[in-house]
Amino acid sequence: xxxxxxxxVDGDIxxxxxxxxxxxxxxxxxxxxxxxxxxxxxxxxKLFQWASTACNFILGDRAAGLSLRKRFELLIKADVSKGxxxxxxxxxxxxxxxxxxxxxxKCDFGEAMTVILSLNEPLSITSLSALFGERLSVREVVKPxxxxxxxxxxxxxx
Numbered sequence: 585x586x587x588x589x590x591x592x593v594d595g596d597i598x599x600x601x602x603x604x605x606x607x608x609x610x611x612x613x614x615x616x617x618x619x620x621x622x623x624x625x626x627x628x629x630k631l632f633q634w635a636s637t638a639c640n641f642i643l644g645d646r647a648a649g650l651s652l653r654k655r656f657e658l659l660i661k662a663d664v665s666k667g668x669x670x671x672x673x674x675x676x677x678x679x680x681x682x683x684x685x686x687x688x689x690k691c692d693f694g695e696a697m698t699v700i701l702s703l704n705e706p707l708s709i710t711s712l713s714a715l716f717g718e719r720l721s722v723r724e725v726v727k728p729x730x731x732x733x734x735x736x737x738x739x740x741x742x
Contacts, residue, residue, distance in 0.1 A: 593632075594625055597630070597632055600635055601624045601625060601635055610651075610652055620656065624660070634671050693725055696712070709726065
């Protein structure tokens with residue numbers, strides 16, 4: 585991938601973002617002339633995974649009670665300067681900050697993710713739920729994380 589010209593990478597990311605979000609006229613009305621697309625390409629910093637995760641978050645099920653526009657704004661407000669955190673880290677932090685705001689939810693998140701991330705093989709939601717029993721609803725923890733977790737884990741039982 586290092587040999588691919590940077591403008592080609594940006595062009596591919598732009599096509600992906602446009603294809604993923606072009607039907608949502610709300611973005612075009614606030615950022616006309618496809619400025620919304622250019623902003624996301626810029627913030628992706630040539631990382632396709634960033635673009636994919638960002639689009640999934642923007643299109644999310646509004647679990648945090650935010651509109652599509654507000655979700656977009658959260659992502660473009662993030663500082664893209666070369667700092668302490670990698671762009672993917674900043675993106676994940678932004679998304680996670682919207683999902684788990686209550687202390688109890690943060691505890692449940694930590695407990696569930698400790699198990700999920702330590703597994704050698706992904707487990708279905710049913711299997712994970714059996715591990716935790718009644719004390720923790722894994723489904724409720726994992727559901728809003730679709731843009732961060734592998735779809736196989738999140739949608740194992742669809």
